[in-house]
Amino acid sequence: MRHLSEGTLRRIYDEPLAMAAADQAHYEGCAACKARFETVANLSRSTAALLALPAFEVEARPALARLNSRIQEEESRRPVRWHERFLSGMPGLRPLAAPVLVVVLAVGLLAGFSATGVLPSLIKVFEPHSFAPVLVSPSSLPSSAALLDFGTASWIPAPPKAEQVADAAAAAALSGLPVLLPATLPQGVSGPVTYGVIGHTTGTLTLDGARLRASAASHKVKVNPMPAALDHSTIYVSGGPALVELWGAPAQGSSGAPTLVIAQTRVPTVESTGASTQQLEDYLLSQPGVPPDLAAQLRAIKDPSTTLPIPIPAGFATTKPITINGVQGLLIDAGIAAGVVWEKGNVIYAVGGQLTPDQVIALATSLH
Amino acid sequence: MLHAEAWRPAVTRTPLTSTGQRTPDSFERLFLEEYQKVVAIAYRVLADRAAAEDVAQEVFLQFHRSQSPTSEHASGWLRSAAVHSALNVIRGERRRQKRDLAHVVEETAARSENPEQLVVAAERQREVRQALSRLPEKAAAILVLRYSGLSYAEVATALRLKVGNVGTMLRRAEDALRKEVNRATFE
Numbered sequence: 103m104r105h106l107s108e109g110t111l112r113r114i115y116d117e118p119l120a121m122a123a124a125d126q127a128h129y130e131g132c133a134a135c136k137a138r139f140e141t142v143a144n145l146s147r148s149t150a151a152l153l154a155l156p157a158f159e160v161e162a163r164p165a166l167a168r169l170n171s172r173i174q175e176e177e178s179r180r181p182v183r184w185h186e187r188f189l190s191g192m193p194g195l196r197p198l199a200a201p202v203l204v205v206v207l208a209v210g211l212l213a214g215f216s217a218t219g220v221l222p223s224l225i226k227v228f229e230p231h232s233f234a235p236v237l238v239s240p241s242s243l244p245s246s247a248a249l250l251d252f253g254t255a256s257w258i259p260a261p262p263k264a265e266q267v268a269d270a271a272a273a274a275a276l277s278g279l280p281v282l283l284p285a286t287l288p289q290g291v292s293g294p295v296t297y298g299v300i301g302h303t304t305g306t307l308t309l310d311g312a313r314l315r316a317s318a319a320s321h322k323v324k325v326n327p328m329p330a331a332l333d334h335s336t337i338y339v340s341g342g343p344a345l346v347e348l349w350g351a352p353a354q355g356s357s358g359a360p361t362l363v364i365a366q367t368r369v370p371t372v373e374s375t376g377a378s379t380q381q382l383e384d385y386l387l388s389q390p391g392v393p394p395d396l397a398a399q400l401r402a403i404k405d406p407s408t409t410l411p412i413p414i415p416a417g418f419a420t421t422k423p424i425t426i427n428g429v430q431g432l433l434i435d436a437g438i439a440a441g442v443v444w445e446k447g448n449v450i451y452a453v454g455g456q457l458t459p460d461q462v463i464a465l466a467t468s469l470h
Numbered sequence: 471m472l473h474a475e476a477w478r479p480a481v482t483r484t485p486l487t488s489t490g491q492r493t494p495d496s497f498e499r500l501f502l503e504e505y506q507k508v509v510a511i512a513y514r515v516l517a518d519r520a521a522a523e524d525v526a527q528e529v530f531l532q533f534h535r536s537q538s539p540t541s542e543h544a545s546g547w548l549r550s551a552a553v554h555s556a557l558n559v560i561r562g563e564r565r566r567q568k569r570d571l572a573h574v575v576e577e578t579a580a581r582s583e584n585p586e587q588l589v590v591a592a593e594r595q596r597e598v599r600q601a602l603s604r605l606p607e608k609a610a611a612i613l614v615l616r617y618s619g620l621s622y623a624e625v626a627t628a629l630r631l632k633v634g635n636v637g638t639m640l641r642r643a644e645d646a647l648r649k650e651v652n653r654a655t656f657e
Contacts, residue, residue: 109638117622142641149644152598152651153617158519162505165523166498169530176531417536437496437540 106135111142228372228379230410231445233432235421236399237414251317253310262303262342266296270347273297277345279366279449285468287349288461291361296348302368304340309333309377324390332385335377341370349455362455363441364469369448379407410450412443426451426466435459442466496539501530504545508552511618515556515602515610517595525555546627549620553611553628560603601650609643616640 106114106125114121114129121129129135267273270281277299311328318325344367348360374382383406387397403409412432414421419436431444434454440462441454453466508529513522529551533539537547602610608629615625616636625640626633 107638108641109635111637112641113622113637116616120622145641145644145648149613149647150617152594152647153514153613155513155517155595158513160506160509160523162502165505165526166501169501169527169534172527172531173534418538420538420541435540437538 105132105138108138108142111135111139112146114139115143115146228407229369230450231369231408232405232410232430233412233443233445234403234409235414235432235434236396236411237416251310251313252307253313254308255305257303257305259301260303261305262300264298264300264346266298268297270295270297273299273345273347276301277343279343279345279368281345281347282364282366282451282469283347284364284465285470287362288457288465291349291455291457293349296360298346298348300342300344300346300367302340302342304338306336306338308336326385326388326390329381329385331381332377336375337377337382338373339370340372342367344368360455362457362465363453365452367450369445369450424463426463431466433459433463497534500539500544500548504548505530507545507618507620508548511549511552511614512556514614514618515553515560515599517599521559522556525552525559529555543627546624546630549615549624549628550611553614554607556614557603557607557610560599563603597651597654598647601647601654604650605643605646608639609646612636612639613643613647 106129110121110125114125129139265276267276274281281297309328309332311333314325314328344365347364348362350361383400386392387400400406400411403411412421412434414434419434421432421434424431424433424442426442426444427446429444429446431442434441434443439454439456440459441452442462443450443452444466445451451466451469453462453469455462457465505526508526509522512525512529513519516522516525529548532551533544533548537544541547602613605613611629612625612631615628616622620628622636623633625631625636631639
């Protein structure tokens with residue numbers, strides 16, 4: 103048998119129990135390997151002496167407190183994101199942690215989009231019935247896009263706004279959606295429940311290439327020219343009503359996050375007078391500043407007209423497909439919290455909170 | 471599909487004795503588990519307690535911004551980040567020339583009764599850290615992680631190596647460090 107390698111001898115010095123039986127047998131009977139082992143061991147001992155340092159006690163708790171205050175400071179310096187402004191009408195929603203926010207966002211974000219058969223000639227460009235996770239790195243999103251003027255926009259009756267209501271009966275009456283409740287609450291989740299409703303809203307956007315060009319020029323950003331097929335076409339977006347139930351919502355003005363959120367919304371729809379889903383997607387994703395990996399992920403969605411992309415902060419949460427109450431859904435696991443989202447009977451449901459994935463799934467399955 | 475009253479009996483069936491209790495924060499748990507190791511790794515490179523704790527803060531802050539605490543790679547990420555960040559610090563210092571070793575002297579003083587020994591020890595510390603900073607990144611990292619008490623499997627995870635290669639690479643790194651220290655001594 104060949105002699106043992108230097109690497110094997112080195113490991114024998116540190117971790118003798120990790121030695122393979124054949125190596126052990128060889129070593130026992132090989133004077134040459136034993137002599138080489140001594141050299142390896144001597145070098146290791148002298149390295150240990152070189153790298154030796156006085157020991158000291160590490161105190162993790164004060165270090166954690168210091169880190170937490172830095173994290174909080176960083177958070178407070180961060181500009182308020184648009185979705186936080188949007189959700190700030192409801193106490194407890196603004197400081198929501200990752201998946202809960204993502205899930206509620208996915209629902210709330212498009213809770214302004216659904217056209218209730220406005221015109222017979224409309225092309226339906228978006229009506230989600232399935233979900234696809236899209237990894238986003240918040241820092242890489244183009245901030246200029248939100249400022250640009252794509253054309254004439256209007257909301258009927260008003261831009262979507264979350265409104266807190268007194269109780270379940272009021273929430274059901276205002277939203278027209280049944281209030282769903284879990285069979286039992288997981289440990290750590292307790293009342294009172296806060297109810298919020300986002301009313302049904304319709305909005306229109308008439309694309310205008312000339313206005314976009316002028317707006318881009320004034321913001322000193324480059325945009326690709328709007329294709330003729332899109333220019334002057336109108337997009338009808340409409341959605342809601344949506345109903346949100348929060349357990350453990352912190353009082354207004356205080357920090358923290360609800361322990362459990364159950365949200366539901368009628369499936370939003372987007373329709374257009376000319377532009378197809380593909381044309382809209384192609385144009386929007388070709389804009390300079392759209393991160394290439396985000397564009398690639400969105401392009402990879404097989405049927406963009408029926409798939410709702412769920413933004414997942416990269417490195418912060420993982421997702422997997424899951425079956426909830428007999429339909430396909432998406433599980434989002436962000437470590438400190440988890441959420442599920444699914445669609446059934448033209449309603450999108452989302453459940454999330456500071457819970458484990460198993461707790462969230464059990465809870466979602468038990469809703470009635 | 472029921473009204474709010476409907477869940478109240480259910481709540482009674484599961485008494486919520488721990489009102490307000492939340493799922494333990496996985497980031498906090500990870501921090502408490504890993505902090506000592508992260509500091510130890512940075513300290514092995516920097517030989518400076520305060521600087522090692524500063525590196526650990528930066529490493530955890532960066533982790534918090536970009537990683538999931540429940541990822542199976544969390545520990546490996548932290549340990550790898552600790553060694554690379556600390557090596558970056560010491561390389562920066564090398565560029566700024568001589569390092570003030572007052573802190574090393576201070577810490578060694580506790581164990582030494584002979585001031586001469588103290589000076590020699592401090593000088594040796596400086597030479598070793600400089601030698602470490604001149605080694606190839608992977609060699610320096612493997613030495614630091616192993617001598618901070620990581621097992622071969624943990625070193626392999628942190629540096630994305632095959633565990634079977636750790637022994638060979640460690641042996642070579644030790645050889646390289648010895649040569650660097652000797653070179654510095656005889657220069």
